[in-house]
Amino acid sequence: MFIGDSITDAGRRDDPEGLGHGWVRMVAADLAQQGDDRPIVNTGVGGDRVRDLRSRWKRDALDHDPEVLTVYVGINDTWRRYAADDPTSVDDFEADYRHILQRAHDSVSPGLILVEPFVAPVTSEQRRWGEEDLDAKAAVVRRLASEFGAAFVPLGRVMADAVEQYGARAVAEDGVHPTELGATLIAGAWLAAEQQL
Numbered sequence: 001m002f003i004g005d006s007i008t009d010a011g012r013r014d015d016p017e018g019l020g021h022g023w024v025r026m027v028a029a030d031l032a033q034q035g036d037d038r039p040i041v042n043t044g045v046g047g048d049r050v051r052d053l054r055s056r057w058k059r060d061a062l063d064h065d066p067e068v069l070t071v072y073v074g075i076n077d078t079w080r081r082y083a084a085d086d087p088t089s090v091d092d093f094e095a096d097y098r099h100i101l102q103r104a105h106d107s108v109s110p111g112l113i114l115v116e117p118f119v120a121p122v123t124s125e126q127r128r129w130g131e132e133d134l135d136a137k138a139a140v141v142r143r144l145a146s147e148f149g150a151a152f153v154p155l156g157r158v159m160a161d162a163v164e165q166y167g168a169r170a171v172a173e174d175g176v177h178p179t180e181l182g183a184t185l186i187a188g189a190w191l192a193a194e195q196q197l
Contacts, residue, residue: 001041001066001110002027003053004073007178007186008044018042022178026187038067049077049088050096057100062107068197069110070190071100072153074117074141075176078134082125087133094140101148111197112150113190116141118159120168120182122175151196153189 002008002024010022019025024042031038043060045052050073053061061069074093081087104110116138121127138156145152162171162185171182178186 001061001064001068002044002070002072003042003061004044004071004115005048005076006044006046007075007176008042008072009046010042010044010183012042012044020044023183023186023190026183027190030187030191041066044072047076048073049080050074050093050100051088054096054100057103061100062104065108066110068113068194069104069108070113070115071097072115072117073097074134074137075119077137078117078119078129079176081133082129088137090136090140093137094144097140097144101144101150105148112145112148113153113193113197114141114145114148114150115153115186115190116155118155120159120163120172120175122168122173126175151193153186153193155186155189158185158189 007022008024010020010024012018012020015021019028019040019042028040041064053073077088077093101112104112117134119126119129119134142152159171166181168175170179172178
């Protein structure tokens with residue numbers, strides 16, 4: 001079960017299999033190649049923030065009774081601060097994120113995988129996003145992963161290394177939405193983290 005924003009969505013509603021055309025599809029293909037035939041559900045929605053996940057949590061996460069639940073959210077909580085003067089405070093981000101994880105723990109108790117949000121700065125403004133906003137939210141995700149015994153996908157480090165090697169636009173052309181290389185890196189990092197469960 002994968003839930004999140006556009007990075008997870010990746011056009012899933014235009015895909016007959018509902019997986020989208022991004023990193024979730026890559027994960028599904030890799031798991032199938034390993035003989036893992038568990039059904040995969042993607043309920044990512046472009047533009048979502050953690051408060052949006054909270055509002056649709058029962059329908060789009062808990063009602064699927066997931067064995068493994070992956071949450072990947074956070075970049076829109078930062079992006080809206082800069083694009084629309086609509087910030088999400090770190091405290092609100094943590095409260096909403098903690099709420100959805102606690103509900104999952106209390107009801108269906110899945111294995112949890114939390115994905116750290118990232119930005120691959122392609123503009124001078126995006127270079128400020130991490131230091132001013134996203135880094136604190138990424139720290140919340142790390143802390144909650146530890147608190148809830150979740151596997152953690154350290155995308156900040158993975159993507160920073162890739163940006164250094166290939167350049168930001170090779171990883172995420174607009175700094176946020178992954179290219180094929182970026183999606184491959186996310187899928188690989190998820191598969192490595194899943195081994196922690």
